[in-house]
Amino acid sequence: MDMWLGYLQLILEGAIVTIKLTVYGCAFALVVAFVAGLGRLSRYAVVRFLAGTYVEFFRGTSIFVQLFWAYYVLPLMGVTLTEMQAGVLALGLNVGAYGAEVVRGAVRAVGREQREACIALNLTRGQAMRHVILPQAVVVMLPTFGNNAIELLKATAIxxxxxxxxxxxxxxxxxxxxxxxxxxxxxxxxxYFAMATVISGLVGLLERRMARGLDGVRA
Structure with a gap:
């Protein structure tokens, strides 16, 4: 019994590492998703091209290869990462590419009347995005972001x-x-199932709270 308790403690120590990878990876992926997703909607062709190239590259290549590049190839170029840093980098860039498409789709899903209202109020493009469009788009993004977070959790096994x-x-x-x-x-x-359940619950709670806050806006 004592032996198995010791092994259980070993696995729980690994669970802490998995949680850290998930939290750090999701935070990084979220930033990347918004930067690349909004980049794909930019008025500048070069920005759209760079964002699109990133998305297609990381969606079209294996996360295993991306991880090996981060940990084994980058040091050959003078960039040495710890195991945790390499894991967060690979997971964040890979999941962030999928998240970027979520951001792009959600922003485009905001009704045309909202954009026209922004023009009528003489809001700049940045003001309209920050105060009107993104708050509504984020509610649309949340369910898929929750799925992406769970996928990232499961991918930490690599x-x-x-x-x-x-x-x-x-x-x-x-x-x-x-x-x-x-x-x-x-x-x-x-x-893994317990962690995924926690993520689903947190995302669902956040989605309900944000949706209530926008009821007046949609009305």
């Missing part, structure tokens, strides 16, 4: 390939030391 001691890595350690596969992987299965 960092075990660069020996970062996340839950999956620790489960593999327990399996190799005990010869038991079912218990450690059942444990992380439950932990």
């Amino acid at each position: 960092v075990s390939l660069i020996s970062l001691a996340d839950m999956t890595f620790q489960a593999q350690v327990v399996r190799s030391q005990t010869g038991n596969t079912a218990i450690p992987f059942l444990t992380i299965l439950v932990l």
